[in-house]
Amino acid sequence: MDKLLIAGGIPLSGEVAISGAKNAALPLLCAALLTKEPVTFTNVPHLNDIGTMLKLLAQMGVKVSRETSRICAGDAPKEVPLGDTVTLDASGLNNAVAPYEMVKTMRASILVLGPLLARAGEARVSLPGGCAIGARPVDQHIKGLTAMGAEVGVEQGYVHARATRLKGARLFTDMVTVTGTENLMMAACLAQGETVIENAAREPEVVDLANCLVAMGARISGAGGDVIRIQGVDALHGATHRIMPDRIETGTYLCAAAATGGAIRLTGASATSLDAVIDKLMDTGCDIVAERDAIRIKAPRRLAAVSIRTAPYPAFPTDMQAQFMAINAVADGTAVMRETIFENRFMHAVELIRLGADIKIDGNTAFVTGRPKLDGATVMATDLRASASLVIAGLVAQGETLIERIYHLDRGYEGLEKKLAALGADIRRVK
Ligand code: UD1
DSSP: OOEEEEEOOOOOEEEEEOOBOHHHHHHHHHHGGGBSSOEEEESOOOOHHHHHHHHHHHTTTOEEEEEEEEEEETTEEEEEEEEEEEEEEOTTOOOOEEOHHHHTTOGGGGGGHHHHHHHHSEEEEEOOOOSSSSOOOOHHHHHHHHHTTOEEEEETTEEEEEOSSOBOOEEEOSSOOHHHHHHHHHHHHTSBSEEEEETOOOOHHHHHHHHHHHHTTOEEEOBTBSEEEEEOOSOBOOEEEEOOBOHHHHHHHHHHHHHTTOEEEEESOOSGGGHHHHHHHHHTTOEEEEOSSEEEEEOOSSOBOOOEEBOSTTSBOGGGHHHHHHHHHTSBSEEEEEOOSOTTOOHHHHHHHHTTOEEEEETTEEEEEOOSOOBOOEEEOOSHHHHHHHHHHHHHSBSEEEEEOTHHHHHHOTTHHHHHHHTTOEEEEEO
């Protein structure tokens, strides 16, 4: 299994391009299930999670067109995606089942539930797996679809939902849920009458999805706020949609530059969806300049520790908590980091401690006291964003850091080691 070997201590410098957003692309690809006409997406990132979603859709009868090239790596020839355009044609949708084997690696597979049910009148979706960052139930998705008139049961590990035609309803989720909001918004597009989603997630990825659905003929207002209104229509049509830049990838590179005392420019990036992250980076002492489609950062010689509390957008994102823990591990002072979204999202802390970090955990709070230096060691990636924090720590640490289980990184960071190498890092993939 591949590992990452990093020789730390080099300040990052130069320029890299940010990819399309994984968390926008996943629901968008599922939205193609809602219509018989082809939907084309550009700026689709090359990620394992995207490959998994495309396979899942293909086995439902969706025609997937993506330019690929066949390469021979050792004994195993494999298809490598070229370009960033994917066209999906769900006119031949013939299997409304998302099997366990495909769903277990990626929780976002639950996003097929709403569109499948709305379009095919039935869906069987295995309960999801994905990152090991807590229980992460899907009860809110089920509650919403039930309120829209679906009959939903959980049988042998599968959510089984049926409805001749969904009916518009007033929906209220117990907590803010991103994929829950997306699932219900997609389902409501083809429901009869008006659906109102209260306590909706305001994440930019929800807005990106709504924009695409509107381009497909949906009638949606309020996305980006906490009340979304959807007037159901009889059918949606094809469209072309460019996926928004990945704000978490952007934030991760900003953190890597900050931690290494570097100065970099990220192109194809948007600062507008990153206010909370940029604010905190400025509090560490970094200089940040937002350009039209790019962001520049210049780090001070030593960062100041910053306390954070994760919460739904527009507050500080849970998906950036681990990367900030790496920053705080080498900053001046003590930071209090509170995780309010997921109950088991400090798994990177024990690995950072192996690199010499001073971290104490008490329930959902981490106390991180910065050290002037970290020391390279062998560490293990436990989930997607945890692995990103280990990469950042490895870039700072003296000597070599070997990161195991980097398949987690391949789920969410396109060409990570190539991009970091382009910024001057000494990083390579080893067996
Ligand atoms: C999405 C993101 C993920 C991010 C998370 C929070 C995608 C593909 N993934 O995940 O990267 O970390 O938002 O910003 O967009 N919950 C329930 N019942 C439900 C649904 C959620 O109890 O039915 C709970 C979860 O366990 C969690 C909280 O609500 O504690 C928020 O989860 P949610 O926003 O749903 O996360 P995801 O949409 O899975």
